[in-house]
Amino acid sequence: MINEDRLINEFLELCTISSESKFEFDLAQVLVKKLKDIGCSVYIDNSQEKTGSNTGNVIAKLEGKNKEAVKILFSSHMDTVKPGEGVKPTLDNSIIRSEGETILGGDDKGGIAAILEALKVIKESRINHGDIYIVFTVCEEIGLLGAKGLELSKINVDIGYVLDSDGSPGVIISKGPAQDKINIEVHGKAAHAGLCPEEGINAIAVAARAIAKMKLGRIDEETTANIGMISGGKAANIVPEYAKMEGEARSLDIEKLNKTTEEIVEITKKVADKYKAKLVIDVERVYPAISLREDELVIKIASNAAENLGYQRIIKSTGGGSDANIFNGFGIPTANLGIGMNKVHTTDEYIEIKDLVNSSKYLVEIIKETGGILI
Amino acid sequence: MINQQRLVDTFIEIIKIDSPSKNERGIADYLKGKLTELGLEVKEDKAGEKFGGNTGNIISKLKGNTNGKALFLSSHLDTVSSNQGIEIVNNEGIIRTKGNSILGADDKAGIAALLETIRCIKENNLKHGDLEFIFTVGEELGLFGSKNLQFDELNAKVGFVIDSGGKAGTVITKAPGQLDIIVEIHGKEAHSGVNPEDGINAIQIAGKVLAKLKLGRIDENGTANFGIINGGKAINIVPDYVKLEGEVRNFIDKEVENQFEEMKKKIEGIVEENKGQLDIKGNREYHSFEINEDSEIISLTKKGAKKCGIEVTIQSRGGGSDANIFNYQGLSTVNLGIGYKGNHSNNEELNIEELTKGTELILAIIQENVS
Numbered sequence: 237m238i239n240e241d242r243l244i245n246e247f248l249e250l251c252t253i254s255s256e257s258k259f260e261f262d263l264a265q266v267l268v269k270k271l272k273d274i275g276c277s278v279y280i281d282n283s284q285e286k287t288g289s290n291t292g293n294v295i296a297k298l299e300g301k302n303k304e305a306v307k308i309l310f311s312s313h314m315d316t317v318k319p320g321e322g323v324k325p326t327l328d329n330s331i332i333r334s335e336g337e338t339i340l341g342g343d344d345k346g347g348i349a350a351i352l353e354a355l356k357v358i359k360e361s362r363i364n365h366g367d368i369y370i371v372f373t374v375c376e377e378i379g380l381l382g383a384k385g386l387e388l389s390k391i392n393v394d395i396g397y398v399l400d401s402d403g404s405p406g407v408i409i410s411k412g413p414a415q416d417k418i419n420i421e422v423h424g425k426a427a428h429a430g431l432c433p434e435e436g437i438n439a440i441a442v443a444a445r446a447i448a449k450m451k452l453g454r455i456d457e458e459t460t461a462n463i464g465m466i467s468g469g470k471a472a473n474i475v476p477e478y479a480k481m482e483g484e485a486r487s488l489d490i491e492k493l494n495k496t497t498e499e500i501v502e503i504t505k506k507v508a509d510k511y512k513a514k515l516v517i518d519v520e521r522v523y524p525a526i527s528l529r530e531d532e533l534v535i536k537i538a539s540n541a542a543e544n545l546g547y548q549r550i551i552k553s554t555g556g557g558s559d560a561n562i563f564n565g566f567g568i569p570t571a572n573l574g575i576g577m578n579k580v581h582t583t584d585e586y587i588e589i590k591d592l593v594n595s596s597k598y599l600v601e602i603i604k605e606t607g608g609i610l611i
Numbered sequence: 612m613i614n615q616q617r618l619v620d621t622f623i624e625i626i627k628i629d630s631p632s633k634n635e636r637g638i639a640d641y642l643k644g645k646l647t648e649l650g651l652e653v654k655e656d657k658a659g660e661k662f663g664g665n666t667g668n669i670i671s672k673l674k675g676n677t678n679g680k681a682l683f684l685s686s687h688l689d690t691v692s693s694n695q696g697i698e699i700v701n702n703e704g705i706i707r708t709k710g711n712s713i714l715g716a717d718d719k720a721g722i723a724a725l726l727e728t729i730r731c732i733k734e735n736n737l738k739h740g741d742l743e744f745i746f747t748v749g750e751e752l753g754l755f756g757s758k759n760l761q762f763d764e765l766n767a768k769v770g771f772v773i774d775s776g777g778k779a780g781t782v783i784t785k786a787p788g789q790l791d792i793i794v795e796i797h798g799k800e801a802h803s804g805v806n807p808e809d810g811i812n813a814i815q816i817a818g819k820v821l822a823k824l825k826l827g828r829i830d831e832n833g834t835a836n837f838g839i840i841n842g843g844k845a846i847n848i849v850p851d852y853v854k855l856e857g858e859v860r861n862f863i864d865k866e867v868e869n870q871f872e873e874m875k876k877k878i879e880g881i882v883e884e885n886k887g888q889l890d891i892k893g894n895r896e897y898h899s900f901e902i903n904e905d906s907e908i909i910s911l912t913k914k915g916a917k918k919c920g921i922e923v924t925i926q927s928r929g930g931g932s933d934a935n936i937f938n939y940q941g942l943s944t945v946n947l948g949i950g951y952k953g954n955h956s957n958n959e960e961l962n963i964e965e966l967t968k969g970t971e972l973i974l975a976i977i978q979e980n981v982s
Contacts (some may be wrong), residue, residue: 245969284785329855341881368637373665379852380685394874416803419847427859428929428930429834429836429838429860430787430789430834430860430930431928431930432929433826433827433828433834433836434667434827434828436827438826438836440821440837440838440839440840440855441821441826441837443818443840444814444817444818444820444821444822444840445821446816447814447817447818448815448821448822449818450815450820452807452812452815453808453810453812453849454807460803460807460811462803462807462846462847462848462849463808463812463843463847464803464847464848465814465842465844465845465850466814466840466841466842466850467840467842468839469837469839469840469856470838470839471838471839472791472792472834472836472839472856473859474836475827475838476837476838476839479840481814482843482846483846484803484804486804491907502837541617554800554804555804555805555806556802556804562768570931572963
């Protein structure tokens with residue numbers, strides 16, 4: 237049923253349309269047309285103001301005849317990381333990669349292509365289905381901004397699948413951590429380092445000494461913490477009055493996340509107090525956790541579909557974040573599915589053709605599974 | 612003899628000639644013109660080429676008209692930053708800016724004082740020995756001009772740098788040696804959410820390093836500082852690189868290296884313990900000096916001070932100046948206060964009374980220097 241050549245050509249076409257984060261307009265326009273040609277009603281939402289992109293998210297609906305069936309969402313993101321201009325995708329035996337010094341964009345155009353092909357197939361095969369919503373988001377790579385700014389009133393679904401994970405089709409991400417972004421600025425007091433250092437308060441020393449005390453890296457099997465960036469000071473001969481550290485904490489368990497973030501902040505406060513420095517602390521819950529049980533509908537459907545097709549079914553947790561976290565936060569149980577992305581965010585990125593094809597097959601099977609289930 | 616009005620007018624004229632380090636051309640040309648008019652021999656060397664500046668040091672000689680030891684007098688041409696668009700406020704005996712730039716009294720107060728000194732000598736036909744006036748470039752960047760002087764072309768073995776804040780009569784006889792330090796710590800990148808256990812956090816290692824080091828005032832002779840830090844790429848990557856820039860200073864010259872070696876050992880130990888890699892460099896920038904109170908230059912200074920009724924205050928200072936370089940070359944040098952305050956900031960100001968007295972002191976020293 238899957239038209240492999242059609243799928244591959246569509247994927248190659250999408251890869252050549254540059255769509256670095258915030259510049260998804262051209263790709264969005266192309267997708268609007270393709271979705272309309274398939275018979276969807278299409279809408280571009282009002283998220284631009286919130287994301288800073290040159291387009292809103294693309295929201296499409298394929299009406300289902302079966303009004304009692306599970307309403308389902310499929311989603312991928314339109315944006316790529318850099319360097320994503322002028323991508324030259326090329327077939328190389330059983331894989332697709334990029335010529336030259338760019339990424340490929342399989343993350344996440346592999347998902348987009350798989351979704352489009354699956355929709356064409358269910359129309360051609362006249363498979364019974366309920367309402368299917370398709371959301372192609374902007375600015376996922378720079379903080380899940382499109383999903384966060386989504387015009388929710390435009391969709392009405394029971395479960396969702398984001399196609400944005402590595403691992404071959406059959407990989408089902410049912411658990412993912414919530415993430416806190418942690419920014420701490422230390423304000424000390426400048427002084428000439430040779431003449432009167434004792435009159436200064438060294439903001440770099442305060443920041444660094446706090447970091448030395450923190451528990452970072454893997455905290456336990458569910459929890460991680462990191463300080464990823466630090467900067468501060470003006471000159472080697474001035475006691476620095478300013479330093480800034482940026483980091484994050486993640487956990488599958490919200491309580492553990494709260495505790496981890498709190499500890500990082502408390503340690504920094506204690507050190508700052510000791511040296512009489514002042515702090516400006518900014519903690520942001522960037523996204524909520526994904527915590528789906530294996531017996532939940534969204535996982536059961538994906539699981540059955542994988543079994544039907546003979547895929548190796550792996551239900552697992554991830555350490556990363558995706559649009560799925562945001563949809564779960566909106567109250568839509570959403571799993572993230574593996575589509576076989578490899579070496580993402582590098583110029584060595586590639587995708588195996590069989591994974592691309594199987595991703596689309598998988599979606600068709602999932603739709604078949606939902607078509608029979610009445611809510 | 613000092614013409615205070617002319618002294619102040621000259622100062623105000625020259626602070627308007629913007630001359631941040633590496634761009635001293637304007638003030639150098641102005642000065643060369645004035646010195647030539649006054650009948651001095653004027654030369655410019657090629658020091659600028661050595662550090663990317665557009666100007667060399669200006670060396671100007673005034674042959675003595677009587678017997679006396681040769682003396683040199685020195686100020687630097689550059690200011691620590693540009694002061695284009697400077698708005699000058701002159702009232703109640705203090706010159707400052709409106710607060711939107713530095714003033715430039717460091718060190719144009721010194722330049723103005725030396726120009727006025729030469730004018731007084733000429734006008735009043737004063738007796739003096741050989742005098743060498745040295746105007747350096749790139750001082751604020753690290754004493755670059757004085758480091759690149761052709762010392763074999765200088766005759767004087769004793770001299771004065773006019774580049775200290777504080778009242779007239781302030782005499783800096785002691786200053787530390789300094790060494791710049793660059794520390795680079797390498798760790799291992801990993802995705803901070805997926806597999807942080809495979810990474811080695813260079814920033815945290817730097818934290819452990821700074822936790823173990825003594826910074827600030829170490830003892831009555833030494834200081835240590837880390838003034839700049841930069842590291843990491845993104846919050847979701849365990850950072851594999853961080854760079855620290857700092858320095859050590861000590862009034863006892865060989866203690867500079869000792870301090871650094873001690874620091875280096877500690878840093879090496881901590882980085883190794885935490886499985887990081889270290890690159891550490893120490894670059895000696897200048898050496899300490901200490902002039903004895905019973906030395907010739909001090910007794911000359913005191914004679915000059917007595918002649919114009921100024922109280923001498925002998926001091927040490929934690930900063931470096933061209934005096935460090937001159938002393939290291941075997942030229943007995945002290946640094947004289949010329950009345951500025953708050954240098955290197957937009958609060959910089961110059962006390963006209965102290966500028967005038969400081970200039971009188973220079974003139975008195977020159978006069979007392981004849982046999």
